[in-house]
Amino acid sequence: MLKKFLLSTLAALTWNVGSVMAQDNAGTWVSLFDGQSLKGWKAGEHPASFQAKAGQIVCAGPRAHLFYVGDGQADFKNFELKADVLARPGANSGIFFHTAFQAADWPEQGFEVQINNSQPRQGNYLELKKTGSLYGVRNQYKAVVHDNEWFQLRMTVRGNQVLIWVNEMLLVDYVEPAEAVPPAKGRYRRLSHGTFALQCHDEESEVYFKNVMVKRLPDDARNNVLPPVVDDTYRQIAGLQDANFPVVNSHVHLKGGLTLEQALDGSRKTGIGYGIAVNCGLKFSVTNDAGIEAYLQSMKGQPAYVAMQAEGREWTHMFSREAIAKFDYVFTDSMTFSDDDGRRMRLWIKEEVEVKDKQKFMDTLVRRAVAILNEEPIDIYVNPTFLPDVIAGEYDALWTEERMGKVIAAAVANGVAIEINARYRLPSPKFIKLAKQAGAKFSFGTNNTDNNVGDIGYCLAMVKECGLTWEDMFVPKPAGQKPAQVKPAKP
Numbered sequence: 001m002l003k004k005f006l007l008s009t010l011a012a013l014t015w016n017v018g019s020v021m022a023q024d025n026a027g028t029w030v031s032l033f034d035g036q037s038l039k040g041w042k043a044g045e046h047p048a049s050f051q052a053k054a055g056q057i058v059c060a061g062p063r064a065h066l067f068y069v070g071d072g073q074a075d076f077k078n079f080e081l082k083a084d085v086l087a088r089p090g091a092n093s094g095i096f097f098h099t100a101f102q103a104a105d106w107p108e109q110g111f112e113v114q115i116n117n118s119q120p121r122q123g124n125y126l127e128l129k130k131t132g133s134l135y136g137v138r139n140q141y142k143a144v145v146h147d148n149e150w151f152q153l154r155m156t157v158r159g160n161q162v163l164i165w166v167n168e169m170l171l172v173d174y175v176e177p178a179e180a181v182p183p184a185k186g187r188y189r190r191l192s193h194g195t196f197a198l199q200c201h202d203e204e205s206e207v208y209f210k211n212v213m214v215k216r217l218p219d220d221a222r223n224n225v226l227p228p229v230v231d232d233t234y235r236q237i238a239g240l241q242d243a244n245f246p247v248v249n250s251h252v253h254l255k256g257g258l259t260l261e262q263a264l265d266g267s268r269k270t271g272i273g274y275g276i277a278v279n280c281g282l283k284f285s286v287t288n289d290a291g292i293e294a295y296l297q298s299m300k301g302q303p304a305y306v307a308m309q310a311e312g313r314e315w316t317h318m319f320s321r322e323a324i325a326k327f328d329y330v331f332t333d334s335m336t337f338s339d340d341d342g343r344r345m346r347l348w349i350k351e352e353v354e355v356k357d358k359q360k361f362m363d364t365l366v367r368r369a370v371a372i373l374n375e376e377p378i379d380i381y382v383n384p385t386f387l388p389d390v391i392a393g394e395y396d397a398l399w400t401e402e403r404m405g406k407v408i409a410a411a412v413a414n415g416v417a418i419e420i421n422a423r424y425r426l427p428s429p430k431f432i433k434l435a436k437q438a439g440a441k442f443s444f445g446t447n448n449t450d451n452n453v454g455d456i457g458y459c460l461a462m463v464k465e466c467g468l469t470w471e472d473m474f475v476p477k478p479a480g481q482k483p484a485q486v487k488p489a490k491p
């Protein structure tokens, strides 16, 4: 590691010479590609993976990286870069910056701005970082552009800040901390300077680039942004992002005046992806398919997941399966149910709750939860194991291993993920460990009730305590495989 450090320091000293000369054309857009040839570019390995054709750089073939070498001035510290990109289905690619020519393998230096709208699982690995991610540092979880369509990727590096836009929508606002945060996998990512590279990831990945333009910014350019405070939470999140772990708060509501833009701004600042959920059901804001359509329109193309929170038990009859399947995912809880006497209770409302016999109440609650998991077309079971105030203090005694086992088995059998809820600090670590053992998937949720999204502290604590990895986490199912499309209707 130390050796690598010394080498990159040496390289940095050498590059500075070019950097000073290149200040001349600061502030103007310069094309890095002449439209006809790869003059000024150099491939590390498999040069045939890159072709200049009809004004485009075509990347197709075995793994290779095409480095911009220019005419000896290919060193950039602060800059703005933009390129039009088209990816074929399943492709993985990217644009590196602050990197250096390398004869083979994945570039060791610099950062990658990711291109990936739909790459499928490769063996045991599923890449969760989508187009516009600052790879492993600030990951974008929802694909915001489609395959086979041109989109613009634009990025600026100015001092300690990296901004990334896709089609002029800001996805990443990364401010580098003052101290290097130890990486999970042995590689420090620090902003420095260097050149650009285009990636040909593998033989299944076909990607096209055109209008590759750069604008130098002065070496001393910087934004007036303070570096983030590096505490244990920051370090843990950074480590998870580096390890392909989907750090997503899947249960955010635009409540208490919280606007979408405020939510997205918060998401960009923390690096935590959001799933924005609308409450759908009897006496809620959305009560029919038209309401779903209107909501989806308002969220169209946004860089956050769009989720349906299904309310009450009547919801399955209120919306068509076609409308439900348009959400990225659907979740519900068992906080509203009718007991065997037909008494409808919302468990969080004291006046509605009646617990005559605790054991009987628990058995009914477990039966209702299992029925929901078996019958309703949902992706995630949220606020799991929630108990009304009057018995919440007896959680550990009432949630016996047998009762937990029934809920977990139904979740696993139906492919329904279990939310780790930060607001209620549920379920218990014991439940999570049992569920992980049984092969359940998990999501994070704060379930905010006002304009404060809340923190995922409990979720992060459970990741540590229960040893969760990216493979334990929920990922929205692709179109065609959603529960609303494959789960048989309730009898």
Ligand SMILES: [Zn+2]
Pocket: 251, 253, 277, 309, 447, 448
């Ligand atoms: Zn909610």
